[in-house]
Amino acid sequence: MTPKRSFAEKFVVRLPYAWLLVFFLVPFLIVLRISLSQPTLAQPPYTPLFDLFAGWHGITAFFGALSLDNYALIGSDPLYLLSFVKSVEIAAFSTLLLLIIGYPIAYGITRTPRRVQAVLMTLVMLPFWTAFLIRIYAWMNILQHDGPLNQLLLALHIVNTPPVWLSTDTAIYIGIVYSYLPFMVLPLYATLEKLDETLLEAAADLGCPRRKIFWEITLPLSSPGVLAGALLCFIPAVGEFVIPDLLGGSQAPMIGQTIWTEFFGNKDWPAAAAVAVVLIGLLVTPIVIFQHQAMRAAERG
Amino acid sequence: MRKVSTFNLSAIVLGLVFLYLPIAILVIYSFNASRLVSVWGGWSTHWYAELINDAPLLDSAFISVRLALISATAATIFGTLAAVALVRFGRFRGRLLFASMIYAPLVMPEVITGLSMLLLFVAVAIDRGFWTVAIAHTTMAMCFVTVIVQARLVDFDMNLEEAAMDLGASPLDTFRAVTLPLILPAIAAGWMLAFALSLDDLVIASFTTGPGATTLPIRIYSEVRLGVKPEMNAVCSIMIGVVGVAVIAASLLAKFNLPTTVARKSTGSPD
Numbered sequence: 001m002t003p004k005r006s007f008a009e010k011f012v013v014r015l016p017y018a019w020l021l022v023f024f025l026v027p028f029l030i031v032l033r034i035s036l037s038q039p040t041l042a043q044p045p046y047t048p049l050f051d052l053f054a055g056w057h058g059i060t061a062f063f064g065a066l067s068l069d070n071y072a073l074i075g076s077d078p079l080y081l082l083s084f085v086k087s088v089e090i091a092a093f094s095t096l097l098l099l100i101i102g103y104p105i106a107y108g109i110t111r112t113p114r115r116v117q118a119v120l121m122t123l124v125m126l127p128f129w130t131a132f133l134i135r136i137y138a139w140m141n142i143l144q145h146d147g148p149l150n151q152l153l154l155a156l157h158i159v160n161t162p163p164v165w166l167s168t169d170t171a172i173y174i175g176i177v178y179s180y181l182p183f184m185v186l187p188l189y190a191t192l193e194k195l196d197e198t199l200l201e202a203a204a205d206l207g208c209p210r211r212k213i214f215w216e217i218t219l220p221l222s223s224p225g226v227l228a229g230a231l232l233c234f235i236p237a238v239g240e241f242v243i244p245d246l247l248g249g250s251q252a253p254m255i256g257q258t259i260w261t262e263f264f265g266n267k268d269w270p271a272a273a274a275v276a277v278v279l280i281g282l283l284v285t286p287i288v289i290f291q292h293q294a295m296r297a298a299e300r301g
Numbered sequence: 302m303r304k305v306s307t308f309n310l311s312a313i314v315l316g317l318v319f320l321y322l323p324i325a326i327l328v329i330y331s332f333n334a335s336r337l338v339s340v341w342g343g344w345s346t347h348w349y350a351e352l353i354n355d356a357p358l359l360d361s362a363f364i365s366v367r368l369a370l371i372s373a374t375a376a377t378i379f380g381t382l383a384a385v386a387l388v389r390f391g392r393f394r395g396r397l398l399f400a401s402m403i404y405a406p407l408v409m410p411e412v413i414t415g416l417s418m419l420l421l422f423v424a425v426a427i428d429r430g431f432w433t434v435a436i437a438h439t440t441m442a443m444c445f446v447t448v449i450v451q452a453r454l455v456d457f458d459m460n461l462e463e464a465a466m467d468l469g470a471s472p473l474d475t476f477r478a479v480t481l482p483l484i485l486p487a488i489a490a491g492w493m494l495a496f497a498l499s500l501d502d503l504v505i506a507s508f509t510t511g512p513g514a515t516t517l518p519i520r521i522y523s524e525v526r527l528g529v530k531p532e533m534n535a536v537c538s539i540m541i542g543v544v545g546v547a548v549i550a551a552s553l554l555a556k557f558n559l560p561t562t563v564a565r566k567s568t569g570s571p572d
Contacts, residue, residue, distance in 0.1 A: 006472065008473050012382045012386050013382075013393060013399075016379040016380070016382045016383035016443065017383075017399055019440070019443070020383075020399070020403070020443075021402070023421070023439075023440040024402050024405070024406060025402060026421060027420060030421055030424050031413075034420055101316070105312050108310065108312040109313060111305050112305055123320075124320065129494065129498075129544070129548040131501050131540050133501065133518050134327070134501075135323065137521070137533065137537055138324055138537070140528075141323075141327055141330060146337075178319070181320065182320075235410070236408060236410055239412050239413060241411065241412050241504055242503060242504065242522075245526075259412050259416060260412060263416065269420070272416060273420065276412070276413050276416050279413060280413060283408075283410070
C-alpha cells in the first residue's frame with residue numbers, strides 16, 4: 001500500500017537512490033565482471049567489458065569471454081590462501097583483545113554519573129573520528145627502535161636490549177586495537193547503559209556473589225552489544241590496509257595489502273577484483289547479521 | 302551519586318591514557334628541535350616553519366580542503382534526503398535494497414570500496430582526478446550523514462509535522478518550516494563528520510585519484526612509509542588540530558550524544 005506521492009517527494013527518494021545505485025551497486029557488479037575476465041597488457045588491463053552495439057554476437061562474446069581463471073589462480077597460489085588465513089586470524093584475535101580491553105572501559109563508564117558519562121563517551125569517540133592515518137603514524141614514532149617505548153623499557157630495566165616492535169605482528173595488533181577501541185566501547189556502552197539495574201540488585205539481595213552476577217546476568221544481557229562491537233571491529237579489520245602496511249612486516253601480507261599490491265604493483269586488475277570478490281564473500285555473513293541488526297533498530301525507532 | 306569502584310575508575314583512566322598518549326607524544330615530538338626521535342633537542346617551532354616552504358605539501362593541503370568542502374556538502378544533501386526517505390516514507394518499493402546500500406558502506410573495507418569505484422570510472426572511461434575522488438568521498442560519507450540525521454528524525458515529535466499539515470501547509474512547506482529547523486543541528490553535525498572523513502581518507506582517494514590530485518593523506522603516506530620524519534610530525538599535529546575542532550564542534554552541535562546515537566542504531570536498542 002503506497003500513498004500517492006508528489007513530484008518533490010519522489011525526488012527525495014530517487015536522488016540518493018540513483019546515486020547509490022550508480023556509485024555503489026554498479027561498481028560491485030563491475031568488480032564481479034572483471035574478476036571473470038582475462039588480464040591483458042592493454043589500458044585498461046583486462047578484456048573488454050561489454051559491447052552494447054554488437055547485438056547478439058556481443059552477448060555470446062560476453063558470456064564466452066567469462067573465465068574462472070582468476071579464481072583458479074587464487075585457489076592454486078598459496079600466497080593468496082595464506083593472506084586470507086592471516087587476515088582472518090589477525091582480525092579474530094584483535095577482536096578478542098578489543099572485547100577484553102573494551103568491556104571494562106564501557107562498563108566502568110556506565111558506573112559514573114550521567115553527565116560524566118556523556119563527556120567520557122565523547123572523549124572515547126573523539127580519536128575515532130580524527131585522522132586515522134595520523135594515529136597509526138603516531139605509533140610508528142613510539143615503536144621505533146630508539147623510540148619512546150624502548151627508551152622507557154630500558155630506563156625501567158624491564159629489558160636490557162631494545163626489542164624490535166615495528167614490522168612485527170605485535171605492532172599490527174597494537175595498531176588495530178588502538179584504532180578500533182572506540183568502535184568496540186561504543187556498542188558495549190550503549191547496551192550496558194540500558195541494563196535494568198533492579199535485576200542486579202535483586203540478585204545481590206538474594207545473596208548472589210558479585211562475580212556470579214556479572215557472569216550470569218550482566219554479560220548475557222549485554223550480548224547484543226558484544227555482537228555488534230565484535231562485528232564492527234572484525235569486518236573492517238579483515239580488510240585493513242594502512243595498519244599492516246605501516247606497522248607490519250613484509251613477510252605475509254594481509255588481504256587488503258594483497259589487493260593493493262595486485263592492483264598498484266602487479267597491475268593485475270582481474271586478479272585484484274577476484275580477491276576482492278572472495279573477500280566480500282567472506283564478509284557477507286557478518287555484514288548480513290550487522291544489517292539485520294541495524295534495520296531492526298531503525299524499524300523499532 | 303553512585304560510587305565508582307577503583308577497578309572501574311582505573312579501566313576508564315587507563316583506556317583514555319591509551320587513546321590519547323600516542324597523539325600527545327606525536328604533538329610533543331613535532332616541537333622537538335632535534336631531527337632524531339631519541340634525542341630531545343629542546344622546544345622549537347622549526348618544523349612548522351619548514352612547512353611554509355614546502356610547496357607540494359601546501360598544494361596537497363589545499364586540494365584536500367577543497368575536496369572535503371565539496372564532498373561534505375554533496376554528502377550532506379544526499380544523506381539528508383536518504384534519511385528523510387527512510388524515516389518518513391514508510392515502506393516504498395526497493396526500500397530493502399536502499400537501506401542495504403546505506404548500511405553496507407559503513408562496514409565495507411575501504412580497499413574494496415576504492416577498487417570498485419575505480420573500476421567504474423575506468424569502465425566508463427572517465428579521466429581520474431579531483432572530481433572522481435570527490436564522487437567517491439561523497440558516496441562513502443553520505444551514509445554516515447544518513448545515520449546521524451535518521452537518528453534525529455526518529456527522535457522528534459511527529460505531531461509537529463502533522464499539526465502543520467492539518468493547518469494547511471503543503472508537505473514541502475512543512476519540511477521547510479518545521480522539519481528542517483528541527484533536524485538542522487544533526488545536518489550540521491553530519492556535514493562536519495563528512496568533512497573529517499574526507500580530509501582523513503587515504504585508501505579510497507589512492508584508488509580514485511589521478512594526476513594533479515594528490516591529497517594530503519596520500520602525500521603524508523608516501524612520506525612516512527619509509528620512516529618517521531619531523532616535518533610530518535608537524536603536518537600531522539596540524540591535521541589533528543583541524544579535524545579535532547571539526548569533530549568537537551559536530552558533537553556540540555548535535556546536542557545529543559552523537560556517538561551513542563550511532564551505537565544505538567547498530568546495537569538495535571530502542572531510543
